Amino acid sequence: MHEIALAGGILHMVEAAAAREHFRRVSQLRLEIGALAGVEPQALRFALTAMMPGTCLEGGEIMIDEIPGTARCLHCGARVEIESHAEPCSQCGGYTLQATGGAELRVVDLIVFNG
Template identity: 45%
Template sequence: MHEMALCEGIIEIVEEEARKRAFSRVRAVCLEIGALSHVAPEAMTFCFEAVAASTIARGARLEIIETPGTAWCMGCSTSVEIKQRYEPCPACGSYQLQVTGGEEMRVRELEVD
């Protein structure tokens, strides 16, 4: 389960920000997770609780914003939304799609004291 390692990385980011900005508690962590990122939001929630338990983020809420996958269709020269890789263009049916978004996972914001 790579979500555990991802959550450990998130906690590292949170703790680094706490050192830089001198906050003592994290109330919420807001993540953006792309539809094509191969990250399961449910697993992230479970792993975050376990990893955060002995850190500055203990008891923090994890808010997840799922962002759509997007691609540029070379067949019809259109930007389209896709749910997964290797599916056809919803506009023209072409398989010549270049992914342009939805692969990312990032900490969007922190609610802190």
């Protein structure tokens, strides 16, 4: 379950931002996870929730926006949405898809308090 390692990295990044920007608490953490990122959103949420106690994220809300995967078909040139790298082109049925988006895992924003 690599989501535990990802959660640890996200928590480290947020704690470093808190030290640098002098805030004490995060009331909301918003993430974007692409369908092709290889990350299970619910497992990442669970791992983050388990790691929150005693950190600036304690008691904060975790928002996860799931972004669809996108690809360009090298056979027919169509731009299509995909859920995995194993899908065929929805236009021509070919398997020559080149991913163009949806492989990201990003911290989008934080809502913080200084008090």
